[in-house]
Amino acid sequence: MTKTIIFDLGAVLIDWNPHYLYRKIFDEEAKMLHFLENICTPDWNEEQDAGRSLEEATQLLVDRHSEQEEYIRAFYGRWDEMLGGAIEGTVDVFRELKESGKYNLYALTNWSAETFPIAQERYEFLNWFDGIVVSGTEKDRKPFDSFYHTLLTRFDVHPSEAVFIDDNLRNVKAAEKLGIDSIHFTSPEALREELEKREIL
Known part of the structure; x- marks a missing residue:
């Protein structure tokens, strides 16, 4: 589940x-x-x-x-x-997941620790996450196993109970090797379809 x-x-x-x-x-x-x-x-x-x-x-x-x-x-x-702004279709999906109250929602991002505060200030929806793991802060990044393990350990997430979404196929494959069901993001519409297939939406 x-x-x-x-x-x-x-x-x-x-x-x-x-x-x-x-x-x-x-x-x-x-x-x-x-x-x-x-x-x-x-x-x-x-x-x-x-x-x-x-x-x-x-x-x-x-x-x-x-x-x-x-x-x-x-x-x-x-x-x-x-x-360039928020990708509104994905934000809509995120909002639905948040409002359902059924899931723990985390972000795992390759991002400089020095520029990430600019994004935090600009995008209100980043406050919806239950936790965010930023590569620049951790001095580690995707696709290295250790970076995924940081999130899994910190928030007590079991790989078999998680779904990971990333636009970079390299990062998706790395997550899959750790036993995390993963979705290669290509568009908000395709993401919604994949989540519906899994009966998450």
Whole structure:
């Protein structure tokens, strides 16, 4: 029986995308994509999710790419401009689950400890969770088993009684290996269908 629902946040409940900022900065899409694929890369960003400070991360790239300093410093200097808003369809699903009173609701998110407070201030629904585990605070992240175990242990969650929702298939597969029923998020509509199949909604 499902007792616990675990949500990822970025691209599931919150629309976060560096393109929103860098389209304002670069006049050509190709230049923007090259910058985000080769300088401020997803792998670089994940190290901040794992606890590296924004100052250290920024300086690392400035030292390597001094000609791009202005663009590099914008990543965290104007980070809030990457937030596109709530993904309302998923928030509606979340609200229904919360109002049912049937489930413990947690978030397991790869997110810098330094930028997460900005999201907390902006999105009221983050207060609906019974607990949130933030990678940057824990200095650990998905898809490592230890990060999932942090949530399971802290909130006394049994893997067989939980459902995990994430847009990253890598993270979904990692949860499944731990015995957690998982949903690969592609859209709010598809999520609702999956939860209805499980008779959770």
